[in-house]
Amino acid sequence: MKARVLLVYASLSLWRLPMSAVSENSVFNNKDRFVQGWYWALRSRELKAGRVKALELLGRKLAVYRGEDGTARTVDAHCPHMGAHLAEGRVDGSSLRCFFHDWKFNETGTCVEAPSLKSAPKACIKTWPTTEKYGMIWVYTGSDANAPVPFVPELESLEVDSSRGNCFIKNCHPNVVMINAIDAHHFNTVHNLPVELLFKTEKINPSAMTFSNTTKLPDKSAFTRFLGRFYAGPLTYKMSYWCGSNGTVTIGPDFLHFHIMFAIRMLENGRAEGQTILITKKRPGVLGWAFNKTLLFLTKIVGNYFAKGDTKIFETIQFDFKTPTKADRAIIDFIQDVETQKALCWETWAPAPIQQESMTALRDNLELDEAEAKLDLSPAPENSPALNAIESH
Ligand code: FES
Numbered sequence: 479m480k481a482r483v484l485l486v487y488a489s490l491s492l493w494r495l496p497m498s499a500v501s502e503n504s505v506f507n508n509k510d511r512f513v514q515g516w517y518w519a520l521r522s523r524e525l526k527a528g529r530v531k532a533l534e535l536l537g538r539k540l541a542v543y544r545g546e547d548g549t550a551r552t553v554d555a556h557c558p559h560m561g562a563h564l565a566e567g568r569v570d571g572s573s574l575r576c577f578f579h580d581w582k583f584n585e586t587g588t589c590v591e592a593p594s595l596k597s598a599p600k601a602c603i604k605t606w607p608t609t610e611k612y613g614m615i616w617v618y619t620g621s622d623a624n625a626p627v628p629f630v631p632e633l634e635s636l637e638v639d640s641s642r643g644n645c646f647i648k649n650c651h652p653n654v655v656m657i658n659a660i661d662a663h664h665f666n667t668v669h670n671l672p673v674e675l676l677f678k679t680e681k682i683n684p685s686a687m688t689f690s691n692t693t694k695l696p697d698k699s700a701f702t703r704f705l706g707r708f709y710a711g712p713l714t715y716k717m718s719y720w721c722g723s724n725g726t727v728t729i730g731p732d733f734l735h736f737h738i739m740f741a742i743r744m745l746e747n748g749r750a751e752g753q754t755i756l757i758t759k760k761r762p763g764v765l766g767w768a769f770n771k772t773l774l775f776l777t778k779i780v781g782n783y784f785a786k787g788d789t790k791i792f793e794t795i796q797f798d799f800k801t802p803t804k805a806d807r808a809i810i811d812f813i814q815d816v817e818t819q820k821a822l823c824w825e826t827w828a829p830a831p832i833q834q835e836s837m838t839a840l841r842d843n844l845e846l847d848e849a850e851a852k853l854d855l856s857p858a859p860e861n862s863p864a865l866n867a868i869e870s871h
Pocket residue numbers: 557558559560561562576577578579580581
């Protein structure tokens with residue numbers, strides 16, 4: 479009976495949500511929408527002091543420059559005078575000068591000097607919050623950066639060492655790349671891992687959600703029993719998701735955790751451009767430095783193992799979540815979390831106007847489903863597609 483109730487719950491709450499969640503008005507897997515937040519822009523070492531570079535981020539044309547004070551700053555690309563690209567200009571102290579008529583814009587984007595005029599004209603360029611972390615320059619896609627740059631939750635209060643892993647382009651949306659890491663079933667089928675993952679979710683701040691595995695290593699073979707000795711509790715596998723487009727993975731035995739960040743931004747037509755970043759807590763002294771170098775190298779190998787197995791899927795997938803199963807519960811939680819975050823439009827970075835409407839409908843569906851699931855103890859409908867899918871898996 480209990481199993482039947484669970485199936486009814488699953489058929490009601492799993493079935494409707496993904497269909498609502500992937501509609502054209504929603505944020506998830508939408509090539510014209512993205513969640514407001516921090517996105518990686520450039521590698522820090524690519525931008526020397528006194529230099530400026532052009533960047534197209536989430537459809538918006540930008541100029542990123544590093545002042546002579548060493549601080550990286552980001553402005554809209556085109557000069558408010560006649561539209562010259564400011565990446566053709568030059569850095570002057572902490573300001574940026576346009577190449578065309580030499581107008582000077584200070585760090586707040588205000589024009590403070592125009593050589594041919596007695597006083598500076600009333601003109602300004604839009605500036606965007608910019609910071610550096612993990613050897614990368616990050617840009618916030620809103621005016622007030624009131625969210626932290628993505629971090630590994632268990633390293634939140636610690637100093638860290640990091641190194642850059644691979645960069646990659648995938649032929650599918652960043653959201654679709656992200657859900658791979660909580661697609662419980664595919665760990666058996668693609669990565670040949672003899673594990674069963676079941677996630678507990680927790681919202682750690684408005685832009686981030688964690689998924690932590692709760693299952694122990696199975697008692698199936700001598701190998702898994704041996705591995706199990708290194709875990710006092712569940713098998714460590716934790717994801718943290720930021721804006722649906724950045725993810726950190728924490729894996730490894732109790733005595734040594736590996737942390738990998740997948741920092742992804744959307745390209746035109748909804749493709750994904752990503753960067754892996756390998757992170758560990760700072761360790762003191764020369765020995766600590768050498769240990770971390772080795773550990774980060776090993777972390778890169780671990781990350782590559784997981785990234786490689788799915789490569790061909792991302793080349794050809796046309797994501798269409800028609801038949802969710804019980805094992806897909808975490809993916810549905812992820813979609814729902816993406817839908818609740820503030821969405822912006824590709825290129826303009828203006829708030830997405832229809833999100834609220836679509837979210838209200840989504841929430842109504844959910845609340846209805848949850849209520850139905852609590853009350854309805856009758857047999858599941860014979861022709862429920864979700865139930866059929868669940869029962870056949
Ligand atoms: S176009 Fe930039 S100063 Fe004239």
